[in-house]
Amino acid sequence: MAVWCEALLFMASRAQLIAEIIRPALAANEVVITDRFLLSTVVYQGHAGGLDPNELWSVGRIAASGLEPDLSLVLDVPVELSGARRNRPADRFESRPLDYQARVRQGFLAEAARRPDRIQVIDAAGSVEHVQQAIRLAVRKQLSAKDQ
């Protein structure tokens, strides 16, 4: 599949999710938690897939009518550890070679470095309790900042 085709399919599914689920939930004043959003497309099809990350941000922002997460958490582990931890068959991205996985990781870290206010890296190499603690801290900080 052409990489732009893949990127646009992810964006199409996200546009539908926004219209059907996310906008109504935000309108009802709910907190919305999603597993992956535009950042993933910027990293997988951009940094790792060869498209221009800035073009993906531009297209994705317009397609999402400017809707953007207040906070994205990147659960970071070394590539080898992430493979070793997987307890199910690899999907079509996970089954790509290690250098692709390394570009994915570097892409997430690069985007987090560019936008530290919106993207936070959580060290996920430790225990479940340790990771959970770090996530709680980051989310609590974000929520109290929103309250002010």
Next chain:
Amino acid sequence: MAVWCEALLFMASRAQLIAEIIRPALAANEVVITDRFLLSTVVYQGHAGGLDPNELWSVGRIAASGLEPDLSLVLDVPVELSGARRNRPADRFESRPLDYQARVRQGFLAEAARRPDRIQVIDAAGSVEHVQQAIRLAVRKQLSAKDQ
């Protein structure tokens, strides 16, 4: 379906068509003729569907890596005539109400007025021979302009 979802699905299919068919054909110096391209998305999901036509142009141009037809021909007939001529069941766009069809027509005419160098309106109310003659003329002019 959310209109942005629909627009992005059309763009995804077009990105694949570009990578798989159009770019190789252009590289082999062939003339490429397609039935509909980005202009249709700008009109159906933009002018008629409520999205911003300029946003659709921007997103679509990036997604097509800047590839744009040298010439688009709009075969124009009054909305009522187009319905009367149809000799098969209406698709999901054709079965929408007349005011939607009218916005589609006005959208095509507005885009042609904005970009007369690239989009030409062909009066298609006449006979097949008449329409074919007008198309031949427009295409011949375009091809000889390219040769120079």
